Amino acid sequence: xxxxxxxxxxxxxxxxxxxxxxxxxxxxxxxxxxxxxxxxxxxxxxxxxxxxxxxxxxxxxxxxxxxxxxxxxxxxxxxxxxxxxxxxxxxxxxxxxxxxxxxxxxxxxxxxxxxxxxxxxxxxxxxxxxxxxxxxxxxxxxxxxxxxxxxxxxxxxxxxxxxxxxxxxxxxxxxxxx
Numbered sequence: 314x315x316x317x318x319x320x321x322x323x324x325x326x327x328x329x330x331x332x333x334x335x336x337x338x339x340x341x342x343x344x345x346x347x348x349x350x351x352x353x354x355x356x357x358x359x360x361x362x363x364x365x366x367x368x369x370x371x372x373x374x375x376x377x378x379x380x381x382x383x384x385x386x387x388x389x390x391x392x393x394x395x396x397x398x399x400x401x402x403x404x405x406x407x408x409x410x411x412x413x414x415x416x417x418x419x420x421x422x423x424x425x426x427x428x429x430x431x432x433x434x435x436x437x438x439x440x441x442x443x444x445x446x447x448x449x450x451x452x453x454x455x456x457x458x459x460x461x462x463x464x465x466x467x468x469x470x471x472x473x474x475x476x477x478x479x480x481x482x483x484x485x486x487x488x489x490x491x
Contacts, residue, residue: 426456448480
């Protein structure tokens with residue numbers, strides 16, 4: 314395992330921090346003008362923590378299925394059809410105008426809603442239970458009305474998907490198996 318960060322990001326933060334990515338690489342976040350020697354010392358002081366989290370990431374990734382190019386293409390086509398139908402249904406029910414729908418292979422999000430109400434979804438959603446797929450659709454359509462995760466946003470989600478907390482938990486605990 315490597316103790317070389319994938320990326321160092323400098324910002325107006327006050328402390329040095331680490332982020333372990335899903336693939337086991339890590340990123341350092343540091344205050345502006347932090348000397349590289351300070352960052353290296355910090356990384357060294359967190360060596361065990363980094364190695365433990367990298368090991369967990371590698372173990373998780375070893376259990377994930379690998380999809381062929383053909384399978385991904387097939388799932389993307391299925392996702393396009395399924396999500397188009399689900400979005401049309403829920404958008405009408407919610408009164409939520411939306412733009413285009415795109416199916417992507419994002420690394421950190423199951424869905425997103427742009428400022429122009431264009432919707433993006435990960436193709437793997439079609440592998441999930443239909444209730445989870447519907448939750449993600451409702452979640453993104455709620456962003457048509459609220460572009461944040463305020464209490465007003467969650468009230469909209471809850472109105473159309475009362476069991477949204479269970480769906481969020483499922484996404485955090487089980488979605489990584491796909």
